[in-house]
Each structure stands twice: as C-alpha cells, then as structure tokens.
Amino acid sequence: xxxxxxxxxxxxxxxxxxxxxxxxVHGKVYDVTEFLDEHPGGARIILKYxxxxxxxxxxxxxxxxxxxxxxxxxxxxxAIDAGTIVKAVKEVTEEEKQRxxxxxxxxxxxxxxxxxxxxxxxxxxxxxxxxxxxSSASDDEITIRENRMAFQRVWFRxxxxxxxxxxxxxxxxxxxxxxxxxxISATALGKLGHPEGELTLTRAAANHGVIQMIATLxxxxxxxxxxxxxxxxxxxxxxxxxxxxxxxxxxxxxxEKRGVKGLFITVDAxxxxxxxxxxxxxxxxxxxxxxxxxGQEVKKDQGVARAISSFIDPSLSWKDIxxxxxxxxxxxxxxxxxxxxxxxxxxxAGVQGIVLSNHGGRQLDTARSGIEVLVEVITAxxxxxxxxxxxxxxxxxxxxxxxxxxxxxxxxxxxxxxxxRAFLYSFCAYGQEGVERAIQIFRDEFExxxxxxxxxxxxxxxxxxxxxxxxxxxxxxxxxxxxxxxTCELLMFLVLII
Numbered sequence: 001x002x003x004x005x006x007x008x009x010x011x012x013x014x015x016x017x018x019x020x021x022x023x024x025v026h027g028k029v030y031d032v033t034e035f036l037d038e039h040p041g042g043a044r045i046i047l048k049y050x051x052x053x054x055x056x057x058x059x060x061x062x063x064x065x066x067x068x069x070x071x072x073x074x075x076x077x078x079a080i081d082a083g084t085i086v087k088a089v090k091e092v093t094e095e096e097k098q099r100x101x102x103x104x105x106x107x108x109x110x111x112x113x114x115x116x117x118x119x120x121x122x123x124x125x126x127x128x129x130x131x132x133x134x135s136s137a138s139d140d141e142i143t144i145r146e147n148r149m150a151f152q153r154v155w156f157r158x159x160x161x162x163x164x165x166x167x168x169x170x171x172x173x174x175x176x177x178x179x180x181x182x183x184i185s186a187t188a189l190g191k192l193g194h195p196e197g198e199l200t201l202t203r204a205a206a207n208h209g210v211i212q213m214i215a216t217l218x219x220x221x222x223x224x225x226x227x228x229x230x231x232x233x234x235x236x237x238x239x240x241x242x243x244x245x246x247x248x249x250x251x252x253x254x255x256e257k258r259g260v261k262g263l264f265i266t267v268d269a270x271x272x273x274x275x276x277x278x279x280x281x282x283x284x285x286x287x288x289x290x291x292x293x294x295g296q297e298v299k300k301d302q303g304v305a306r307a308i309s310s311f312i313d314p315s316l317s318w319k320d321i322x323x324x325x326x327x328x329x330x331x332x333x334x335x336x337x338x339x340x341x342x343x344x345x346x347x348x349a350g351v352q353g354i355v356l357s358n359h360g361g362r363q364l365d366t367a368r369s370g371i372e373v374l375v376e377v378i379t380a381x382x383x384x385x386x387x388x389x390x391x392x393x394x395x396x397x398x399x400x401x402x403x404x405x406x407x408x409x410x411x412x413x414x415x416x417x418x419x420x421r422a423f424l425y426s427f428c429a430y431g432q433e434g435v436e437r438a439i440q441i442f443r444d445e446f447e448x449x450x451x452x453x454x455x456x457x458x459x460x461x462x463x464x465x466x467x468x469x470x471x472x473x474x475x476x477x478x479x480x481x482x483x484x485x486x487t488c489e490l491l492m493f494l495v496l497i498i
Contacts, residue, residue, distance in 0.1 A: 060219055130192035154467070158452055174236070204435035271314060407446075
C-alpha cells in the first residue's frame with residue numbers, strides 16, 4: 001500500500017514544480033499537484049516548498065489533519081526517510097533576534113496584574129504576522145475600539161450593608177458547571193503565537209473548571225484537543241459551515257460523540273471582513289518571495305484570514321436551522337446576532353441560545369457592541385413574552401478585559417460572557433501559565449467587584465445595579481482608558497521605499 005512506501009529526500013526533490021509538486025508534512029510525502037489551484041492560500045505558498053519539507057510553514061495555520069482530510073488517499077505517497085532530507089540552514093532574521101530578546105526580558109508572570117498587561121507582552125514576543133492576524137479588525141477598526149468603550153459607558157449602582165463575607169461567582173452555562181461566569185471563546189490559529197497553540201487553553205481550563213470553545217480553525221486538531229482533555233472536562237464547538245454540508249455533518253456528529261456540550265454556529269461571516277493590518281502583512285510577505293510568483297496570478301491583499309476561510313458557505317440562512325436540528329442533539333447557539341429582530345427569529349426557530357457579537361470587530365465595521373445590543377434584545381424578548389426563559393440563554397462577547405465587564409453584562413440579562421483575545425494573548429505571552437494567571441486575575445476581580453457591588457451570588461446581579469442610560473450615546477465623553485489605549489494599535493501609513 002502507498003502508506004508503506006519510504007521515499008528519500010532526493011526523490012521528493014525531483015517533484016518541485018507546478019507540473020509535479022510533492023511536499024513533506026509531518027514526516028509524510030504528499031502529491032499536491034492537482035490541489036495547487038484549490039488551496040485557499042493560493043498555489044504560490046505551496047510551490048515555495050515544492051520538493052521540500054513544508055511542516056514548519058504548514059503547522060501554525062493548519063490543523064494537523066487538514067492535509068489528510070483534503071487530499072485523496074491516492075495522493076498520500078508514503079513516509080520520508082528523515083536521514084535523506086537536507087536540512088536548510090534557517091536564517092535568523094533581525095525580527096526573530098528581537099523577539100528572542102523580548103522573550104528573555106519578560107517579567108515574571110506573577111507580575112502581570114491585569115489582562116491588558118498580557119497584550120503588551122504578546123505584542124513584543126510573537127512574530128509580526130501573528131500580531132497582525134490576531135490584533136487586526138475590519139476597515140477603520142472602529143468597532144473593535146467600541147467593543148471596549150461600550151462597557152465603560154455602563155456605570156455601577158452598588159448596594160451597601162449586605163453580608164458579602166462569602167461571594168460565589170460560579171454558574172452553569174448550557175447546563176455545564178463553570179467556575180466563572182464566562183467561557184473561553186474561539187480564536188483561530190493558536191500556533192501562530194505559541195508552539196502548543198490551543199492546548200495551553202485546554203490544560204489551563206481543565207485545572208480551573210472553565211469551559212473552552214474549540215474553534216473550527218484551531219491550529220490543533222479537534223481530536224488532539226479532546227485527547228488532551230481532563231476527565232469530565234466540558235467543551236463547546238464553534239462552527240464555520242462548510243459549503244459541503246456532508247463535511248459539516250460529519251464534523252458536528254463527531255464532536256457530539258466526543259462529548260461536546262454546545263454547538264455555536266457562526267452566522268456573521270458569509271464573507272470575512274477586510275482586516276487591513278493582516279492584509280498589509282501579506283503584501284510584505286509577497287514582495288519578499290517574488291521569485292516564486294513568476295508566471296502566476298497572485299492576490300497580494302488577502303492576508304491570513306482570507307487564505308484559511310474560503311470553504312465558508314455564504315448561502316447559510318434561516319432555512320438551514322431545521323437541518324442542524326436534525327443532525328445533532330447538542331444545544332444550538334447562533335453566534336453573531338446583532339439586532340433584536342434576529343434574536344426573536346432565533347428564539348422562534350427553536351435554538352437554545354444566541355451570542356450577541358460582532359466577531360471581535362473583525363467583520364462589519366461600525367457594528368454595535370454586544371453589550372449595547374443586549375439591552376435592545378432583552379427589551380424585545382420581554383415584550384414578546386420570550387424572556388426570561390431558562391431554555392434560551394443569551395451570551396455576549398467582544399472587548400471583555402475585566403470581571404466588571406462580565407458583571408455588567410450579567411446584570412443586564414446575559415447568562416455568561418465569551419472571552420477570546422484576552423486568553424489568546426495570555427498564552428501567546430506565557431503559554432499555559434499565562435492562561436492560568438489570567439483566570440486567577442478574573443477570580444480576584446470577581447471577588448472584589450461582587451463585594452463592592454453588594455452581590456453575594458451571580459443571581460443577585462440585577463439591572464438596578466447598573467446605569468446603562470448612556471450606552472447607545474456613541475459620542476458621550478468618558479474618562480480615558482489609559483491601559484486600553486496603550487495596547488490599541490493605530491494603523492500606520494505604509495510607506496514602501498524601493
């Protein structure tokens with residue numbers, strides 16, 4: 001059989017062009033000739049590694065099983081004799097030297113006092129392409145900033161003289177116990193920022209009773225994450241719907257068999273937004289490898305995000321909800337609701353919840369924040385007699401950096417809050433240890449804020465504890481957020497000197 005063949009480096013090197021293109025990934029040889037023009041990132045990047053070991057470039061932006069899933073078995077040519085591969089001498093760039101210096105100079109993780117600190121460290125220690133991908137948002141990046149600012153237009157109305165000698169911030173999310181009223185929201189391509197990628201989240205979440213949402217576009221494979229889980233650990237699955245619904249069906253049902261407790265279908269990404277920091281980084285890369293592009297039509301402005309997401313189905317619509325309900329018994333949550341009208345549609349469609357989200361500011365710029373939409377949604381659902389309903393849970397994500405943000409959302413009607421970038425930056429900066437420190441920071445802030453609010457448990461958080469009257473006033477003056485402004489990167493004019 002083909003998978004028993006052992007090939008040598010010189011044999012593979014003979015197939016290093018568009019007419020016959022073989023690559024090595026994780027010790028196996030694949031014929032990708034017919035796949036070149038189908039590759040979401042374009043043929044150029046594959047041809048750069050034609051006849052060579054592509055593992056180092058492949059691993060950060062693909063799940064380990066991506067190539068075996070997308071290539072027919074007939075194209076799996078066999079194993080490589082590792083002793084016959086000529087290892088290229090990797091040039092250490094100036095950027096890499098600076099990154100290593102920054103890694104060595106990191107303060108001890110216990111010196112990190114808040115979630116903003118992780119972002120400062122992460123920006124210094126991860127590759128520029130990773131920072132561009134993680135931090136980028138769409139167009140003028142107004143919404144990503146608004147996600148943070150909106151929480152600061154909500155003011156507390158604390159109650160006093162309540163016995164808060166003991167406070168409890170644990171909760172249940174879709175019936176799953178959680179030590180915090182938040183879950184780790186899905187973020188893609190974890191290995192761009194840390195060699196262990198999403199596994200750092202998995203292990204930290206297990207140690208602290210926090211629920212992790214697994215991303216469709218995680219760098220680690222779904223099964224690798226589940227295989228590293230602790231006994232009884234709870235997971236949700238974020239789903240980008242594939243044009244090939246059979247692939248989606250198998251993926252969803254496999255997740256259910258492995259014990260995933262909630263299916264979060266992303267509904268706000270029929271096309272990915274223009275994330276210009278990411279797109280500019282792609283342009284720089286192309287200019288540095290122009291030799292490989294000769295004779296090819298290359299799109300230079302797509303960025304990492306577009307390259308990995310061409311499979312997403314833009315035809316997804318309300319008529320597809322019954323099909324999802326027919327293929328799984330998992331609770332179905334629609335992730336990316338931005339209006340009361342769609343919240344009502346979701347309730348009437350019979351799903352089990354919604355996430356009020358603008359995709360971290362990465363889709364439609366000037367879309368409103370989840371916390372602002374929450375007030376509108378709760379009002380509309382109450383008017384229809386749909387709220388409160390324990391069988392329909394409402395979540396918010398985007399811009400959360402403090403436990404106080406979470407408490408405001410819960411007081412206004414959310415069941416829990418999704419936290420994405422904050423945990424992403426924590427593992428980019430310090431790996432699993434960083435995630436565990438981030439969780440501890442949340443714990444400390446929950447304890448302090450609940451005592452100062454006069455809330456003994458999560459159930460004690462009520463709308464009367466906050467003043468949200470200025471939430472939809474987008475020009476209202478609030479005190480400057482010095483911590484956030486020090487980490488929010490401004491777009492710089494790109495000057496190319498030839």
